[in-house]
Amino acid sequence: MDLSRRDFMLGGAAFGGLVATAGLPAFAGDRRLFPRRGQFERLSIVSWRVKAGATKPFTILHISDTHLTAAYPDELLDVRNRAKNRSKTFGGLQEEALRDSLAWAKKHVDYVVHTGDMIDFQSRANFDLVRKYYGEGDAAMLGSLGNHEYYHGQKKETEETKGETRELVSAAFPFDTSFQSTVVNGVNFVTLDNVYGAVTERQVERFTAEVERGLPIVLCMHCPIMTENINRAARRYWQKDDPKRVPDMENYVRGYKRDGKRTVTKEFYAYLEAQPLLKAVLAGHIHVTVADRFSPTAIEYVVGGNFLFHGQEITIS
Numbered sequence: 001m002d003l004s005r006r007d008f009m010l011g012g013a014a015f016g017g018l019v020a021t022a023g024l025p026a027f028a029g030d031r032r033l034f035p036r037r038g039q040f041e042r043l044s045i046v047s048w049r050v051k052a053g054a055t056k057p058f059t060i061l062h063i064s065d066t067h068l069t070a071a072y073p074d075e076l077l078d079v080r081n082r083a084k085n086r087s088k089t090f091g092g093l094q095e096e097a098l099r100d101s102l103a104w105a106k107k108h109v110d111y112v113v114h115t116g117d118m119i120d121f122q123s124r125a126n127f128d129l130v131r132k133y134y135g136e137g138d139a140a141m142l143g144s145l146g147n148h149e150y151y152h153g154q155k156k157e158t159e160e161t162k163g164e165t166r167e168l169v170s171a172a173f174p175f176d177t178s179f180q181s182t183v184v185n186g187v188n189f190v191t192l193d194n195v196y197g198a199v200t201e202r203q204v205e206r207f208t209a210e211v212e213r214g215l216p217i218v219l220c221m222h223c224p225i226m227t228e229n230i231n232r233a234a235r236r237y238w239q240k241d242d243p244k245r246v247p248d249m250e251n252y253v254r255g256y257k258r259d260g261k262r263t264v265t266k267e268f269y270a271y272l273e274a275q276p277l278l279k280a281v282l283a284g285h286i287h288v289t290v291a292d293r294f295s296p297t298a299i300e301y302v303v304g305g306n307f308l309f310h311g312q313e314i315t316i317s
Contacts, residue, residue, distance in 0.1 A: 039100055039103065040100065040103075040104050042100060042309050043100055043101065043104055043309050043310075043311065044289075044304070044308070044309055044310045044311070045061075045104070045310070045311045045312060045313055046289055046312045046313070047312070047313045047314075047315070048291065048299075048301060048312060048313070048314045048315070049314070049315045049316075049317065050218070050279060050280045050299070050314055050315070050316045050317070051279070051317055052187050052216040052218065052279035052280065052316050052317070053186065053187070053216045053279070054184075054185040054186050054187050054216075054316050054317055055185045055186040056185045056186075057185075057315060057316065057317040058110045058111065058184060058185055058315075058316055059108070059109040059110050059111070059313060059314065059315050059316070060109055060110065060111045060112065060113050060313070060314050060316065061101065061104070061105040061108075061109045061111075061112050061113070061311050061312070061313055061314075062112075062113045062114075062115065062282050062301065062303050062311065062312045062313075062314055063098075063101050063112070063113070063114050063115075063284075063303060063306040063310070063311045063312075064114060064115040064116055064117065064146070064222070064283070064284025064285070064303050064305070064306060065116070065117040065146065065284045065285065065287055065303075065304075065305040065306055065307060066094050066095075066097065066098045066114075066117065066118045066119075066305075066306040066307055067086070067090045067094050067117055067118075067119070067120040067148065067305070067306075067307045068094050068095055068098070068118060068119045068120060068126055068129050069082075069083050069086040069087040069090060069092075069094065069119075069120045069121070069126070070083060070095075070119075070123060070125035070126050070128075070129055071083035071123045071124075071125050071126075072123070072124055072125045075123055075124060075125065078153060079121075079123045079153075082121055082123075082153070083121075083123065083125075086120050086121065090120065090305075090307045091307060091308075093307070093309075094306070094307040095129070097306055097307055097308070097309045098118075098133065098306060100309065101306060101309070101311050102133075104311075108313070109313060111184065112143075113143055113189070113191075113220055113282060114134075114143035114144075114306075115143055115144050115146070115191075115220055115221060115222050115282055115283055115284040115285075115303070116143065116144050116145050116146025116147075116148075116149065116195075116221075116222030116284055116285070117146030117147065117148040117149065117222065117284065117285070118130060118133065118134070118143075118146070118149070119148060119149060120148050120151070121148060121151045121152065121153070122149075122150075122151060122152040122165060122168070122169075127168075127172040130172045130173065131172060134172075134173055134174060143191060143220065144177075144180075144191040144192065144193060144220055144221050144222055145169065145173070145177050145193045145195060145222060146195060146222040146284065146285065147195045147196060147222065147223075147285070149169050149195075150162045150165060150166075150169060150195060152164075152165055159196060159198065162195060162196065177193055178192065178193050178200075178202075178203060179191070179192045179193070179202075179203050179206045179207070180192075181206075181210050183215060185316075186215060186216070187215065187216050187217075187218060187279070187316060188210055188213065188215040188216065188217045188218070189217075189218050189220060190207060190210055190217055190218070190219050190220065191219075191220040191221065192207070192219070192220075192221050193221070193222075194221045194222060194223050194265075195222060195223065196223070197223050197265065198264070198265045199264060199265050199268050200264065201264055203268075204264060204267075204268050204271075207268075208271075211275065211277055214277070215277065216277055216279045217275075217277050217278050217279060218279055218280045218281075218282065218316070219272070219278060219280070219281045219282070220281075220282045220283075221281075221282075221283055222283060222284055222285050223283060223285050224281075224283040224284075224285060224286060224300060224302045225269055225272070225281060225283070225294060225300060227292045227293070227294055227300060228292075229290065229292040230286075230290055230292050230300065230302055233286075233288050233290040233302075234286040234288055234290075237286065237287065237288045238286070272294075272295065272298075273294065273295045274295070275295070275297075276296075276297050277297075278294075278295060278297060278298045279297060279298055280298050280299055280300070280301060280314075280316075281294055281298055281299075281300040281301065282300075282301050282303070282314075283300065283301070283302045283303075284302065284303055284305075285302075286302060287304055287305040287308070288302060288304055289302065289303055289304040289310060289312065290302050301314065
């Protein structure tokens with residue numbers, strides 16, 4: 001889909017990956033964190049520049065891992081307890097962090113990308129927040145899915161348990177949650193669901209079709225491609241307290257090799273590394289802001305948790 005800025009402003013939920021900030025609502029915030037500081041002083045935003053061959057320069061705010069933890073009073077006790085406990089885990093200001101980020105974006109950038117884990121677990125209240133921020137009315141915000149969008153209390157996160165609620169999750173998001181392409185000023189933003197570190201043959205087919213269009217590509221997905229430096233940063237962050245808390249890094253580093261017959265993801269990442277049209281990779285998941293070269297033509301930019309008021313501004317020229 002080829003979209004101008006005006007198209008983004010008028011298009012609502014008809015596309016995935018980005019939203020024009022002109023359509024975002026204004027939020028005031030309640031200043032519970034650093035009450036004497038300005039609203040935007042609480043944000044931690046780094047700035048990058050990507051030379052992608054855009055027909056006209058533009059800016060985006062990339063955020064990820066908001067981890068909203070809402071539950072209605074009439075939801076199951078397990079869901080309500082999870083909301084209470086996980087709200088403590090993430091500080092209880094996640095929606096405020098999201099609102100501040102969107103308010104800052106409305107003032108300073110052209111578009112917003114969210115690369116997953118907007119919600120921490122499945123609940124009716126969380127899905128209503130998804131609809132609020134991801135596409136109903138003028139407040140549309142779009143992106144890719146994270147592993148927590150699929151979490152509903154199962155003990156183990158696998159492709160099989162992911163499939164159990166795929167239709168429920170997809171119904172909450174107004175875009176193709178598996179794969180989406182959006183062109184902005186001649187740059188093709190491709191978002192895909194690589195939750196649990198794997199991609200499918202169908203996604204690879206769709207990506208190669210986008211390559212055939214000959215446009216520069218920015219790939220947006222939740223789980224990073226684990227380069228040496230990104231893996232090191234993740235381990236340093238997560239292992240400082242307990243190595244067991246590392247978010248299954250082996251799954252994302254070498255997980256695609258567990259089944260010798262399944263080489264789709266391994267081959268796809270090798271294909272990406274040799275693809276000259278790939279100009280950047282945007283990801284989240286590990287709650288650390290870190291950048292590393294992925295290929296001769298592309299840097300991978302991983303953003304820290306939005307629940308920590310983190311984001312990154314990227315100017316694309």
